[in-house]
Amino acid sequence: MSAELRLAGTLDLGHGSVPLDAAFALLDALARERSVQGTARRLGVSYRSAWGRIAAVEAACGQPVALKTKGHGSVLTPFGEALRAALAETFAATDGVISAARGRLDGRLAVLLAPAPARLRLALSHDTLLSAVARTCPGIDVSVAGSAEALAKLASGAVDGAGFHFGERAPRPGSPFAAVFAEAEIRVVPLFLREQGLMFARGNPLGLGGVADIAARRARFVNRQRGAGTRLWFERLCAEAGVRPEAVPGFDTEEFTHQAVAAIIASGAADVGMGTRAVAARFDLEFLPLGEETYFLATRSGAQHPALEGFVGAVRAQARHEIGYAPAETAPI
Template identity: 35%
Template sequence: MSQLATSFSALPNPIRWNWDFGVGLTDLESANLIALLDALKNHETLGRAAKSTNLSYRSAWGLLRTCESRFGKALVIKGRGKGTSLSDFGEQLLQLNHAACSTLNELHLPWATRLKEILSPSEVIPPEHLRIAASHDLALADWIENGRHLKVDIYWRGSEEALLALSRGECDACGFHLPGYWTSDQSETWLGRWLKPRQFAFFPVMRRQHGLLVAQGNPLSIETLADVVQLNLRMVNRQRGSGTRGMIDQLLAANGLQAKDVLGYGHEEFTHDAVAAAIASGQADVGFGIQAAAMRYDLGFIPLSRDLYCLAARSGIANSPAMRHLMRRFQGNTFHDRLRALPGYEISSMPDEFLGWDKFACMVRSSLDS
């Protein structure tokens, strides 16, 4: 699934990676195994799967036997007259690979884009085409991917990474979120770790409800973060540097809890979708994220806090025609309708233009207090 809205969506990823399963397989064997399992999933016969992966039947069968011996588990089930199907372990391995590819493609995309710009200077994005590094959001991703005439390329990073990218001039604007329990002074102090707030302009976009994502019906009767520790539940976390991870750590501290006491604290995912998927698939009992992610995966949700999702831009970019066009789209009915259709979202009181820090701080206070 591409996370780019426009021209980069067709950009092939020049960054390659491979599994080291820790069982003594070579890089080629690991790569061929994943390709073969994927082909078996689609073709259901070893002969066709082998052909589609440019392996002989004998080589494919030998690879499966070698890998099964190394793993100590069956990868396929061969039934007489029924073809060859994946075992539960084979299915799990393939699902793991697909999830990893989805996450890593998002991480690699900014570097692939940079490489394209270096190798093909003539194809650099024109000034009216905005580059935005942003904290992941379901509504924003859906709106940008399906929006028309949006001259925006967006790549998902944690709030801290996005702010750092803006400070380095690696993007035209960045998306980040502020916890609802912060004061404007706390917000300014936090932003000051990556940029000088008074040298940038800000635009509040939306408010979101955060909380605990649990299985539908909340069978474990989870009510608070303390329950996660007391019941020794498996938690799925967000990656270090994301705004959501910061909220998790602050809420743990506010409840007198320590990260080392949370089972699964080191299990990190890079998007709200990935957190919800981990719970829906049974890999974890609980996670922290936005309410809309819980609905998308038919999960239960326990509200804990709100945040304010904002954009920041350099003052010179904030008043550009491209940015003004983007603001008008944020203020339009299409974006507002998307927010209303998702649980846990509220439309922020949007100004007509990007704001300096003092005006923005006043709006933050009124927005989060209301």
């Protein structure tokens, strides 16, 4: 892709006008060929058309530019030669300027017409800090998904990165998604630590002190969707407390974000749910901490997107300043 620039205009000496470049091409061809027949061949026109062009230039100038010589074809008149030389000097003087302008225009066009860089596609288990940072980073498309769904999208190639968590600081044998950390084709890095716990109304009207109390006091619970890391954590806590999930009122009531869970509790439609300290504070709910977990980002090994490093750096920096978050042991991207 390149632009074509040339000197254009008209030659007007008071008797009419002809295109400037056409007049120079005609006079230069006649000076070189010294015959109208040769001029016609050089210009790619008929003999008759060449004579027509000579006549048009002469009409514009008001005097002859070509002269027939007996037995020697046609030549330029002194006026025609002087005009050719003047036009040649003009074209030569502007060549450098036009060439430089063409180079600048080509550069601008290359930027304007260049294909847009591929956007970084992320499927992230819901987190308010991540959502806020993603909105400030250009070139990133974020979809909210449960941890299991996010990793499935990464495995299928639907996204470039998957954010996930499972209620622990580090993987251990038998923990959810442990196999992800062992895959050679997947690179997993920690983004931050965050605190999760039970969220309920100020004053703790039901006197909830842990997961066992939810079932014992028939508190209305709001759960997360299947495959969500928070739901996996809650199910593990239930097992550790000896509570059957079906004994928890509302266990099958599912929401897709921490904020949706908090909003239902704040409205009075439910009594308790599990979420982050940051979301509890945002909805003015009381918070009973249950532990800290690491939030991880998984990407394909060797397939680093230009926007990834900046996004991860911004997330880690913001985690130092948000309530309920802390830096995780970091790894380079």
